[in-house]
Amino acid sequence: xxxxxxxxxxxxxxxxxxxxxxxxxxxxxxxxxxxxxxxxxxxxxxxxxxxxxxxxxxxxxxxxxxxxxxxxxxxxxxxxxxxxxxxxxxxxxxxxxxxxxxxxxxxxxxxxxxxxxxxxxxxxxxxxxxxxxxxxxxxxxxxxxxxxxxxxxxxxxxxxxxxxxxxxxxxxxxxxxxxxxxxxxxxxxxxxxxxxxxxxxxxxxxxxxxxxxxxx
Amino acid sequence: xxxxxxxxxxxxxxxxxxxxxxxxxxxxxxxxxxxxxxxxxxxxxxxxxxxxxxxxxxxxxxxxxxxxxxxxxxxxxxxxxxxxxxxxxxxxxxxxxxxxxxxxxxxxxxxxxxxxxxxxxxxxxxxxxxxxxxxxxxxxxxxxxxxxxxxxxxxxxxxxxxxxxxxxxxxxxxxxxxxxxxxxxxxxxxxxxxxxxxxxxxxxxxxxxxxxxxxxxxxxxxxxxxxxxxxxxxxxxxxxxxxxxxxxxxxxxxxxxxxxxxxxxxxx
Numbered sequence: 142x143x144x145x146x147x148x149x150x151x152x153x154x155x156x157x158x159x160x161x162x163x164x165x166x167x168x169x170x171x172x173x174x175x176x177x178x179x180x181x182x183x184x185x186x187x188x189x190x191x192x193x194x195x196x197x198x199x200x201x202x203x204x205x206x207x208x209x210x211x212x213x214x215x216x217x218x219x220x221x222x223x224x225x226x227x228x229x230x231x232x233x234x235x236x237x238x239x240x241x242x243x244x245x246x247x248x249x250x251x252x253x254x255x256x257x258x259x260x261x262x263x264x265x266x267x268x269x270x271x272x273x274x275x276x277x278x279x280x281x282x283x284x285x286x287x288x289x290x291x292x293x294x295x296x297x298x299x300x301x302x303x304x305x306x307x308x309x310x311x312x313x314x315x316x317x318x319x320x321x322x323x324x325x326x327x328x329x330x331x332x333x334x335x336x337x338x339x340x341x342x343x344x345x346x347x348x349x350x351x352x353x354x355x356x357x
Numbered sequence: 358x359x360x361x362x363x364x365x366x367x368x369x370x371x372x373x374x375x376x377x378x379x380x381x382x383x384x385x386x387x388x389x390x391x392x393x394x395x396x397x398x399x400x401x402x403x404x405x406x407x408x409x410x411x412x413x414x415x416x417x418x419x420x421x422x423x424x425x426x427x428x429x430x431x432x433x434x435x436x437x438x439x440x441x442x443x444x445x446x447x448x449x450x451x452x453x454x455x456x457x458x459x460x461x462x463x464x465x466x467x468x469x470x471x472x473x474x475x476x477x478x479x480x481x482x483x484x485x486x487x488x489x490x491x492x493x494x495x496x497x498x499x500x501x502x503x504x505x506x507x508x509x510x511x512x513x514x515x516x517x518x519x520x521x522x523x524x525x526x527x528x529x530x531x532x533x534x535x536x537x538x539x540x541x542x543x544x545x546x547x548x549x550x551x552x553x554x555x556x557x558x559x560x561x562x563x564x565x566x567x568x569x570x571x572x573x574x575x576x577x578x579x580x581x582x583x584x585x586x587x588x589x590x591x592x593x594x595x596x597x598x599x600x601x602x603x604x605x606x607x608x609x610x611x612x613x614x615x616x617x618x619x620x621x622x623x624x625x
Contacts, residue, residue: 280401
């Protein structure tokens with residue numbers, strides 16, 4: 142092969158690989174996963190962890206009340222449980238109160254746990270799907286749920302109904318306001334149904350995504 | 358076209374194709390079908406939960422909640438504005454700890470911003486600091502804290518609290534997002550006062566308590582840090598029963614442990 146062709150080949154090789162390297166580095170740096178509108182990655186992660194107690198939180202990363210909820214649950218659950226693989230958490234950040242993707246990384250640090258994955262969902266459709274699943278009159282965010290180990294998310298257009306939920310919204314029952322201690326007690330109750338094998342755990346993002354999870 | 362060139366072009370095609378299909382090759386993933394906040398009702402995009410604007414600065418966790426929201430929470434946890442304004446004096450009784458030394462401490466506070474601290478150093482000597490309508494007076498050397506920091510604490514003393522009536526006092530407050538302190542997620546506020554002092558306040562986002570405060574002088578030099586713990590309600594108002602004073606480098610200078618707090622209110 143002539144020298145000019147080799148040079149051209151090398152140049153094109155560099156051009157072709159640069160985006161892949163950039164994308165890979167970007168994925169490694171982000172402490173969250175960007176979801177598509179169909180929530181495919183979240184659904185895959187949810188279903189990959191059937192058999193475990195799963196928590197799903199819908200939060201706004203610039204909503205101080207939501208951040209306080211994450212912090213409270215960190216103290217009430219995660220700081221005490223020490224990376225229990227039977228307990229898997231999905232934190233979905235939505236664009237409420239002007240939140241942008243750039244706000245997710247800071248908020249993702251509030252829960253420190255190997256089996257917790259943070260997501261950025263830019264359309265906010267998850268709040269609408271949860272509203273439909275719950276039969277609620279309002280859009281659901283700042284919404285905190287627990288799913289029992291048997292729950293599966295089979296229909297992509299319909300979220301499963303959680304076995305327990307709390308909220309911090311003005312127009313839902315006040316006796317369901319997020320209380321981290323009550324929430325943690327519900328988690329404990331469900332965990333009693335799951336064998337305490339330490340070998341079953343895998344971070345939820347391992348179910349299909351090659352993006353990083355939230356472990357800081 | 359030569360065979361060599363054909364192979365080269367085929368190789369290029371194989372190399373370029375994956376790059377063209379990679380997530381980084383386009384703009385935002387699904388940007389055409391997933392517009393920002395398209396599924397969020399307008400009331401939740403902005404303006405809900407008293408949140409209107411985000412912090413202007415590069416806070417690590419910027420927030421949408423307004424300063425008024427945070428101040429209101431502080432007031433509610435102290436029994437409400439009218440209840441707070443009905444307090445005419447507070448007396449504190451406890452002990453100042455400086456290293457292994459202990460000194461009996463009494464403090465009397467009254468509106469508008471009067472304060473008298475009496476610390477018994479020995480059988481025959483006391484430290485006394487007074488802030489009155491006539492100004493500030495120190496007698497003796499304050500155990501642990503130092504005269505400069507003690508003066509600054511007296512100058513910046515607010516009987517009802519820094520954030521109460523902040524607009525009337527011509528204080529300028531900026532939000533600085535949220536910050537996680539040990540076990541507490543706090544609202545962080547920066548208060549610029551007309552006297553040139555600046556206070557960085559950390560308010561417990563659950564209870565509104567000012568759990569940490571940094572006082573900075575007019576030249577931007579940090580003077581003293583105050584950490585407050587062990588909050589308990591006294592007649593509906595939360596008070597810290599443990600207060601630590603630290604140097605700007607974090608060294609604990611002194612800590613006050615209160616045993617009793619007495620409050621007097623205006624007759625209703």
